[in-house]
Amino acid sequence: MMTRSDTYDRFAESAGEYGVELTRTTAESLPGTIESVITTPVVGAPLPWDDCSLPEPVPTDPSPAELDAAVTGVSAASLAVADYGSVVLEATPGGGEPVSLFPDEHVVVLREDDIVPDMETAFEWLDEQFRDTGGSAIVATGPSATADMGSLVKGAHGPKEVHAVVVT
Amino acid sequence: MSSESRAAKAAQIRHLLDTEGDAVATNTRGFNRGRYDSVADLEEYQGLKDEARAIKEDAIERLPELIDELTETIEENGGTVYIADDAADANEYVAEVCAERDADRLVKSKSMTSEEIEVNEHLDREGVDVVETDLGEWVLQVAEEAPSHIVAPAIHKSRQDIADLFNERFDPDEPLETAEELTMFAREKLLARIKEADVGMTGANFLAAETGTMALVTSEGNARKTVTVPDTHIAVAGVEKVIPTVEDLRPFVELIGRSGTGQDITSYISLFTPPIDSPAVDFDDPDTPITDGEIDREFHLVLIDNGRLSMREDDDLRETLYCIRCSACSNTCANFQSVGGHAFGGETYSGGIATGWEAGIEGLDTAAEFNDLCTGCSRCVEACPVGIDIPWINTVVRDRINETGDDGFDFLVDGLTPDAEDESSPTLQKRVFGNFETLAKLGSATAPVSNWLGRSRPVGWLLEESLGVDRRRELPAFRRETLVEWADRRDETTPADPERRVALYPDVYTNYMLVERGKAAVRALEALGVAVEVPAAPGTGRPPLSQGMIDTARAKAEGVVEALEPHLEQGRDVVVIEPSDLAMFATDYERLLEPESHRRLADHSYELLEYVYGLLENGGSPDALSVADGEERVAYHSHCQQRTMSLEAHTVAVFEECGYDVTTSDVECCGMAGSFGYKTQYYDLSMDVGEPLAGQLRDADADHVVASGTSCTDQIGDLLGVEPPHPIELLDPGR
Ligand code: SF4
Numbered sequence: 001m002m003t004r005s006d007t008y009d010r011f012a013e014s015a016g017e018y019g020v021e022l023t024r025t026t027a028e029s030l031p032g033t034i035e036s037v038i039t040t041p042v043v044g045a046p047l048p049w050d051d052c053s054l055p056e057p058v059p060t061d062p063s064p065a066e067l068d069a070a071v072t073g074v075s076a077a078s079l080a081v082a083d084y085g086s087v088v089l090e091a092t093p094g095g096g097e098p099v100s101l102f103p104d105e106h107v108v109v110l111r112e113d114d115i116v117p118d119m120e121t122a123f124e125w126l127d128e129q130f131r132d133t134g135g136s137a138i139v140a141t142g143p144s145a146t147a148d149m150g151s152l153v154k155g156a157h158g159p160k161e162v163h164a165v166v167v168t
Numbered sequence: 169m170s171s172e173s174r175a176a177k178a179a180q181i182r183h184l185l186d187t188e189g190d191a192v193a194t195n196t197r198g199f200n201r202g203r204y205d206s207v208a209d210l211e212e213y214q215g216l217k218d219e220a221r222a223i224k225e226d227a228i229e230r231l232p233e234l235i236d237e238l239t240e241t242i243e244e245n246g247g248t249v250y251i252a253d254d255a256a257d258a259n260e261y262v263a264e265v266c267a268e269r270d271a272d273r274l275v276k277s278k279s280m281t282s283e284e285i286e287v288n289e290h291l292d293r294e295g296v297d298v299v300e301t302d303l304g305e306w307v308l309q310v311a312e313e314a315p316s317h318i319v320a321p322a323i324h325k326s327r328q329d330i331a332d333l334f335n336e337r338f339d340p341d342e343p344l345e346t347a348e349e350l351t352m353f354a355r356e357k358l359l360a361r362i363k364e365a366d367v368g369m370t371g372a373n374f375l376a377a378e379t380g381t382m383a384l385v386t387s388e389g390n391a392r393k394t395v396t397v398p399d400t401h402i403a404v405a406g407v408e409k410v411i412p413t414v415e416d417l418r419p420f421v422e423l424i425g426r427s428g429t430g431q432d433i434t435s436y437i438s439l440f441t442p443p444i445d446s447p448a449v450d451f452d453d454p455d456t457p458i459t460d461g462e463i464d465r466e467f468h469l470v471l472i473d474n475g476r477l478s479m480r481e482d483d484d485l486r487e488t489l490y491c492i493r494c495s496a497c498s499n500t501c502a503n504f505q506s507v508g509g510h511a512f513g514g515e516t517y518s519g520g521i522a523t524g525w526e527a528g529i530e531g532l533d534t535a536a537e538f539n540d541l542c543t544g545c546s547r548c549v550e551a552c553p554v555g556i557d558i559p560w561i562n563t564v565v566r567d568r569i570n571e572t573g574d575d576g577f578d579f580l581v582d583g584l585t586p587d588a589e590d591e592s593s594p595t596l597q598k599r600v601f602g603n604f605e606t607l608a609k610l611g612s613a614t615a616p617v618s619n620w621l622g623r624s625r626p627v628g629w630l631l632e633e634s635l636g637v638d639r640r641r642e643l644p645a646f647r648r649e650t651l652v653e654w655a656d657r658r659d660e661t662t663p664a665d666p667e668r669r670v671a672l673y674p675d676v677y678t679n680y681m682l683v684e685r686g687k688a689a690v691r692a693l694e695a696l697g698v699a700v701e702v703p704a705a706p707g708t709g710r711p712p713l714s715q716g717m718i719d720t721a722r723a724k725a726e727g728v729v730e731a732l733e734p735h736l737e738q739g740r741d742v743v744v745i746e747p748s749d750l751a752m753f754a755t756d757y758e759r760l761l762e763p764e765s766h767r768r769l770a771d772h773s774y775e776l777l778e779y780v781y782g783l784l785e786n787g788g789s790p791d792a793l794s795v796a797d798g799e800e801r802v803a804y805h806s807h808c809q810q811r812t813m814s815l816e817a818h819t820v821a822v823f824e825e826c827g828y829d830v831t832t833s834d835v836e837c838c839g840m841a842g843s844f845g846y847k848t849q850y851y852d853l854s855m856d857v858g859e860p861l862a863g864q865l866r867d868a869d870a871d872h873v874v875a876s877g878t879s880c881t882d883q884i885g886d887l888l889g890v891e892p893p894h895p896i897e898l899l900d901p902g903r
Contacts, residue, residue, distance in 0.1 A: 060459075061457040061458075061459045062457060062458060062459075063454060063455045063456055063457050063458065064449050064453070064454045064455075064456075064458060065455055067449065067458070068451075068454075084432060084433050091396075091440070091444050091445055091446040092445060092446065093445050093446070093463055094459060095446065095459050096446070097392065097396050097444075097446040098396055098397075098446065098447070098449050098458065101389060101392050101393060101396065119418050119421060119422055120418060122418075123414065123415050123417060124415060126414050126415075126439065127413060127415040130381055130414050130439070130441055131378065131379055131414075134245055134379060134380070134441045135441060135445065136381075136438075136441050136442075136444045136445065136446070137439050138436055138437070138438050138439070139421070139433075139439065141433050141436075142435055143435065144387060144388055144435050145387050145388070145435050146303050146304075146387060146388050147320070147429075148302075148303040148304035148307065148320065148322055148351075149303065149327060149330055149348075149350040149351045149354070150326060150327025150330065150350070151327070151347040152347075153347050153348050153351040155351070155352075155355070156351055156354075156355060156389060157301070157355060157358070157359075157388045157389035157390045157392075157393055158388070158392065158393075158436070159389075
């Protein structure tokens with residue numbers, strides 16, 4: 001049986017292989033931690049957890065112009081998959097999808113409790129979630145990438161860098 | 169095929185080898201290596217493949233019901249489903265949606281189904297500007313070229329080619345050079361197009377009926393932008409993409425990237441349940457927060473039949489519908505690695521499975537253009553994550569092409585062909601290769617005159633002109649005394665109290681030409697305490713099968729069973745020297761024979777070195793064989809079908825037990841593949857495929873080069889100038 005911290009370590013290792021940087025923090029220190037890893041201009045989508053909030057400099061409800069100008073986008077992940085280092089980004093009315101997609105750097109916030117060990121568990125969750133809500137989500141692993149131009153390049157259309165902030 | 173069309177085909181292949189061959193080879197081989205590494209890390213690989221296969225089997229079985237369920241769900245969600253009979257029907261619908269939305273521009277993420285219906289051309293005629301947003305697709309759109317690979321469409325272009333194209337077409341301030349510069353340039357250009365788009369079009373890798381969720385497998389993020397930015401989304405997908413639930417996506421998500429490009433997972437697996445709950449991003453109104461208004465999205469799913477529902481009814485083509493378009497079969501294919509999809513492909517699809525797709529969607533004519541490029545080596549079978557027997561589909565389609573009559577055969581020499589299946593059918597070249605056994609009998613009976621004739625220049629010319637046997641190939645030499653005759657005639661040397669008894673299957677090559685390896689096999693087995701008989705038996709039917717002559721192959725199979733059954737009844741094991749013949753017994757015969765005959769033969773047949781391995785494992789002593797004398801090194805090339813059956817390791821283990829130091833080749837196939845490399849239209853391709861093998865064998869710098877299959881020995885003989893022996897000849901105690 002994997003313990004909670006094994007799961008975190010496994011996630012950290014797999015995500016690390018894709019060049020994802022990780023910072024572990026508490027709910028209280030979250031705003032400060034986010035502030036220390038963003039580059040402005042920044043845009044965000046509201047975090048869906050009661051005890052977690054974004055810091056002042058991160059405005060939500062962006063306009064297309066703000067989205068276009070932002071260097072960093074901050075949004076939440078509902079789930080993460082340890083084996084693959086993936087995060088599950090739900091498409092919500094709050095604009096999480098464009099916020100995580102347009103800026104060069106994506107800061108993804110997730111709760112350590114929401115890291116599941118494998119795809120099987122993740123898809124059980126997604127199946128249930130989608131049956132209830134008809135929702136949409138992206139299973140995102142590392143930054144966007146392409147090899148179409150002759151060698152691997154990060155940031156084809158989506159972010160070039162991903163930074164995960166994990167709330168313990 | 170007439171000699172002119174053979175010459176034209178050869179010229180086309182040579183041209184592609186010269187212009188696109190290197191880029192295709194580098195990229196596909198990279199993907200293929202990635203696949204091996206990535207699946208090796210996956211503990212439950214086989215389990216996931218079985219699961220994936222089971223889901224597709226079930227989904228295609230229940231397809232009409234699942235389509236109804238999906239339609240209902242999507243309509244409940246607020247989207248529209250249109251079922252299009254064919255390409256024209258689908259295009260009209262898409263154009264209507266665009267017209268209703270007054271759309272000037274549609275941005276599109278990569279989709280093979282949309283290539284299939286040629287929607288770009290249609291919309292273009294209707295005045296809608298279509299922009300491909302996948303970087304590779306966009307390169308081709310700029311270059312006005314067709315994709316050469318189902319996953320990496322611009323695989324045939326090098327970085328330099330793309331840089332030249334962009335610099336010429338867009339004339340940037342600073343010439344673009346690196347992959348990074350090219351990517352960022354494309355990103356910027358495409359972002360500007362996406363911002364102005366009215367409609368986004370995607371394909372769908374999978375559609376879950378229960379929730380109406382579609383999965384898009386991508387790495388660039390362009391599919392996400394295509395769906396998220398404009399408020400109207402049209403998805404086009406073949407009807408076969410429907411599976412029951414979101415949970416069923418899981419094995420595919422774990423397999424698709426690994427199988428194709430060798431990535432454990434692609435950057436993005438989008439699971440959209442459209443119309444999605446994400447605000448559209450209206451760049452025409454740059455200052456209003458996107459979250460301000462109502463989310464008012466429109467979604468259209470165009471489900472395309474275009475021949476698929478008939479494929480579902482077709483027992484042999486049905487499996488094609490299980491295909492998840494991962495491209496593993498292309499990347500693992502030795503011929504594809506050399507020429508890519510511009511030679512090995514049809515109107516839309518390319519690679520091994522393309523024959524099934526093109527036959528089902530476009531028709532036999534299109535499939536006939538490239539079907540011959542599948543040599544039946546079977547390396548794609550284990551690569552395919554849903555376990556499709558791709559070579560069988562190719563064989564069936566070839567058989568159907570044969571039935572539709574002549575592709576230009578030459579009546580003048582018609583009388584020379586042995587055993588014509590029936591007069592209307594395959595071309596002369598196909599029939600000659602398909603009836604090789606008859607030629608071999610004749611050749612052996614008339615040796616050495618036949619051998620001398622075969623080497624004479626006028627005969628070489630005649631063979632090339634009429635039959636398309638390339639004159640640069642050295643023809644096999646027939647032996648006056650066959651293996652069966654030798655075995656009958658020799659003094660009784662059977663071990664007095666044999667541990668085991670075998671019937672050594674005298675395949676056509678061993679019996680009529682490579683008699684020495686047969687004798688070596690008999691001596692080696694006997695030295696290990698086995699009683700050996702060499703019964704007279706017909707060829708397995710492999711040559712006619714590979715020419716698509718299924719009835720002839722079936723008749724051979726029945727003859728083989730008739731000859732071997734008495735031996736099986738007396739408790740003998742069947743030992744096979746030619747790996748492709750064992751593959752016939754083990755797998756192809758399942759399609760040709762009654763289940764019981766097939767099982768009995770398959771269960772008791774062994775490849776020669778697999779059998780020797782078993783004998784050594786069970787107490788046999790390597791000292792009975794010819795063991796290494798000090799530091800002897802062997803470079804070993806296993807046969808493609810032998811590798812597919814996981815039988816390479818046995819030969820390696822036997823050599824090691826006998827004290828040899830072994831290196832193995834890791835190319836997928838030698839490039840000869842039965843009669844393929846003899847055909848004049850494919851000679852250059854066959855040599856190109858063989859080159860990496862020759863390189864590896866040279867680099868090994870071994871004391872002995874050995875190979876298991878006849879075609880491999882022929883090919884290596886031509887490549888290295890020395891014909892390698894079969895492993896058993898090195899181990900022959902009589903050596
Ligand atoms: S046939 Fe199999 S290997 Fe080939 S593309 Fe389809 S799923 Fe992949």
